[in-house]
Amino acid sequence: MANVMKPARSPLTTAEIAALALSLAHLGSDPQATAARSGLRHAFEHMEIGDEVVSTTLATLTEPMPAAVADRARTIANAITSHLVVRLHYRDVSGRVTVRDVDPVTCMVHRDYWYLVGMCRLRGAIRAFRFDRIVATEPTFIPARPHRAGDFLPFQGRRAVQQGHEAA
Structure with missing residues (x-):
């Protein structure tokens, strides 16, 4: 080839x-x-x-995910692609598990961890959910509200804001 x-x-x-x-x-x-x-x-x-x-x-x-995390990642990726809310069972840093409906926007990696970035309907705010703390995922048929990924990623958001000021 x-x-x-x-x-x-x-x-x-x-x-x-x-x-x-x-x-x-x-x-x-x-x-x-x-x-x-x-x-x-x-x-x-x-x-x-x-x-x-x-x-x-x-x-x-560029590393493969462990099988259980990969299964949850597939559900998240499908929700992003389908523009549907994903239900997460999420263990916070103190070990407490909550169930959250999230309008998924994008996924990102920082250092050793994958994150789902989206609008958490429970908190009514943008949140980043570490994949290794997501205990379970459930697909839903609830349409996700549209959000631009650049508005959620701080490094892209700064660039977008700077470009917006230059155009004004």
């Missing part, structure tokens, strides 16, 4: 990287998933990584 080189384009957005990585992470460790994660790592080779946090985050993006 020949390698195909295309002219350089703008880099992937954070939301695009998260979507690709989430799709790959919950596939497990079969040969196709392993090859796909290798391709994602190859894409990262062209990025300048001078920061330990970024380096750790990229390593997490």
Whole structure:
């Protein structure tokens, strides 16, 4: 198989990287998933990584998830794609489990952890839910309210705000 080189384009957005990585992470460790994660790592080779946090985050993006977490991640990914609310059974840092309906917006990785970012209907606010603290997920048929991923990710939100001020 020949390698195909295309002219350089703008880099992937954070939301695009998260979507690709989430799709790959919950596939497990079969040969196709392993090859796909290798391709994602190859894409990262062209990025300048001078920061330990970024380096750790990229390593997490390209590792397969444990099977139980991968099952929950599939439910979350389907909810994002289908624009439906997802019901989470979530264990907070103190060990208390709550059931929350969430309008899922995107997933992201920071250092060693995957997060679901969305509008928590219980709290009425934007929240990030660590995947390893999600005890269970349930799909629903409740339509999720539309939210732009850039409004939820602090680093993208700052860029969007700065661009908005420049245009004004």
